[in-house]
Amino acid sequence: MGVQEVIEGVLTKVAKAPVAINGCGRTDAQVHASQYIFHADLEEDLAPEFLYRLNRTLPNDIAIFAILPVHDKAHARFDATQRTYDYFIHTNKDPFLQGSSALYYEHHLDLQSMKAAVDLLPQYNDYYALCKSPASFEHTICEVTSAHLWVANGGERLRFQISSNRFLTGMIRIIVGRLLEIGTGKLSVEAFEKHLRTKQPPQFITPANPQGLYLSKIVYPYLDLPQRTEFAAIFQYEREGYWGEV
Secondary structure: OOHHHHHHHHHHHHHOOOOOEEEOOOOOOOOEEOOOOEEEOOOOOOOOOHHHHHHHHOOOOOOOOOOOOOOOOOOOOOOOOEEEEEEEEEOOOOHHHOOOOEEOOOOOOOHHHHHHHHHHHHHOOEOHHHOOOHHHOOOOEOOEEEEEEEEEHHHOEEEEEEEEOOOOOOHHHHHHHHHHHHHOOOOOHHHHHHHHHHOOOOOOOOOOOHHHEEEEEEEEOOEEOOOOHHHOHHHHHHHHOOOEEO
16 A cells, blocks of 8 residues: 555545545655655644644554645645755665665775766756656656765765756666766766766666665745654764765
């Protein structure tokens, strides 16, 4: 059962009426969201304990942080102006990171070359070559506003972050897969840029593992909520100055 179906079932139960939700986007199985926004039509005057009853009924891996009123035409998916994703990698086995970060046994990654490739991303806006199914989209233009690569714990942990107005199917995991190939010397920065420049996809696409990916922030013209890092353990490190940019 998907997250949307679970939330709709609980909302319907607590509201005592059928409730459908519209989310800000879809993610693959095993991909996380530390900030996710959906809209639904509910009664204007909700009982003060409504949020508490929702969270008491939802399973332990889903939490509703807030219920905010918006105008009648607000749409969680189509009104979003920017989305930010984070991807976490660890290179030594760590049981405490199981399921929340992607394990890759790569101890000698060329971080400078990976960073050079990351810096290219905001310079291009057509990601046809880095999409799982480009033909399924009306266009493949993505306005990437920022991209960063951070490292921590002596190089044993990496964090890639990217922000854009939209993302394509598999785009971020494909980018991270390419970055890992650059880091291991299997792909050059020049070859990576050629995909962006010519829009010719690679012959073989190997997306990075799903469990390292997080949808971490959504921005709307009328709503810009801070990240709730205290509810996602893997993000709490940033409050300690843990990450350093490559």
